[in-house]
Amino acid sequence: AQSVTQLGSHVSVSEGALVLLRCNYSSSVPPYLFWYVQYPNQGLQLLLKYTTGATLVKGINGFEAEFKKSETSFHLTKPSAHMSDAAEYFCAVSDYTGGFKTIFGAGTRLFVKA
Amino acid sequence: NAGVTQTPKFRILKIGQSMTLQCTQDMNHNYMYWYRQDPGMGLKLIYYSVGAGITDKGEVPNGYNVSRSTTEDFPLRLELAAPSQTSVYFCASSYGGEKLFFGSGTQLSVL
Numbered sequence: 001a002q003s004v005t006q007l008g009s010h011v012s013v014s015e016g017a018l019v020l021l022r023c024n025y026s027s028s029v030p031p032y033l034f035w036y037v038q039y040p041n042q043g044l045q046l047l048l049k050y051t052t053g054a055t056l057v058k059g060i061n062g063f064e065a066e067f068k069k070s071e072t073s074f075h076l077t078k079p080s081a082h083m084s085d086a087a088e089y090f091c092a093v094s095d096y097t098g099g100f101k102t103i104f105g106a107g108t109r110l111f112v113k114a
Numbered sequence: 115n116a117g118v119t120q121t122p123k124f125r126i127l128k129i130g131q132s133m134t135l136q137c138t139q140d141m142n143h144n145y146m147y148w149y150r151q152d153p154g155m156g157l158k159l160i161y162y163s164v165g166a167g168i169t170d171k172g173e174v175p176n177g178y179n180v181s182r183s184t185t186e187d188f189p190l191r192l193e194l195a196a197p198s199q200t201s202v203y204f205c206a207s208s209y210g211g212e213k214l215f216f217g218s219g220t221q222l223s224v225l
Contacts, residue, residue, distance in 0.1 A: 009154060032212065043204060043216040044157075051212065090156060092214075099164055100145060100211020101172060106156040 002027045002093045004105035012111040019063075019078040021108045023091035026072065033074040034092040034102070035065055044090065050074065061085070086112045116140050120205050120217035127195040127224045135190040135220050137205030143215070145208045146188040147172075148180065150201040151219075157204065163188055195224045 007022040025031060032051050036044040048059025055067040065076045074091060088109045094102040118139045127133055139146065144165045149157040149172075159172030163182040177199060179191040188207075192199060200223050206214040 006156075034213070036214075043218050044214070045216075046213050049213060094211050096211075099162070099170060100208075101159055101162045101170075102147065102206075102208075102211070102214055103159060103173070104149070104157040106154060 002031065002095055002103045004091050004093050004103055006089075006091050006105035006108050008108055009106065010109050010111065012113060013081045014113045015083055016080050019076070019081045019085065019110065021076040021089050021091075021110065023065075023074045023076065023105060024072050025074060025091070025093045027093055027095050027097075029095050029097055031093045031095045032100075033065075033067060034094075035059065035063070035074075035076050036090045036092060036104075038088045038090065038107075040087075047076070047089070081110075081112050083112050083114065086110055118205055118207055118215050118217040120203075120220055122220060123218065124221050125223070127192075127222065129195060129197065129224060131195050132191070132193050133195065135192075135203055135205070135222075137188045137190065137217060138186050139188075139207040139215070140186065141207060141209070141215065142185060143207035143209050144185070145211055146182065147206045147208075147214065148178070148188070148190045149204045149206065150174065150199075151204060152201050160190065160203075197224050200224045 003026040035047040091105040147162045148160040161180040205217040
């Protein structure tokens with residue numbers, strides 16, 4: 001069965017600093033991997049996804065993630081944090097053995113200090 | 115294009131009451147999902163469906179039931195509400211198991 005582990009329930013960075021949110025997954029077959037963002041009192045929206053092809057994936061708002069099969073990781077990065085990036089971020093995985101049901105990690109709340 | 119529509123947005127139930135959370139999508143997506151979100155726990159999959167007439171359990175199905183009689187609708191039924199079911203519920207849909215489109219959520223309190 002698929003699973004996702006997000007390291008760190010809270011991450012705090014200064015405005016302009018590098019953002020790094022960690023995600024490790026478990027899947028017995030090539031997975032689909034996703035990062036979603038949730039702003040306060042809103043639903044989730046897709047930041048980026050990996051299905052096949054290039055392992056470095058670029059998303060919206062300057063975020064990117066790299067699929068590393070050998071490390072079973074899909075960490076999310078952004079070179080320079082902005083105050084508007086403060087939100088909760090969820091890593092998710094799906095694959096065909098699970099009927100493509102999407103399983104989420106516990107989430108990482110990002111705080112950005114001025 | 116409405117996307118995924120959930121009703122109601124808020125509801126308070128007494129212990130033992132029943133209710134149905136409604137979810138409909140107008141994108142002709144084959145996959146539909148119900149999640150619950152609790153603080154610090156992320157989203158947990160309750161039930162999902164890969165098409166009309168087909169449903170399957172997710173990670174936390176106990177206390178819930180679903181049906182999928184049409185492509186558009188995927189209602190979630192709580193038969194005997196318990197305080198442990200206090201949560202925010204999200205319905206989502208996708209085409210072929212890729213990007214999920216989420217509804218705006220239902221905040222449910224069971225007292």
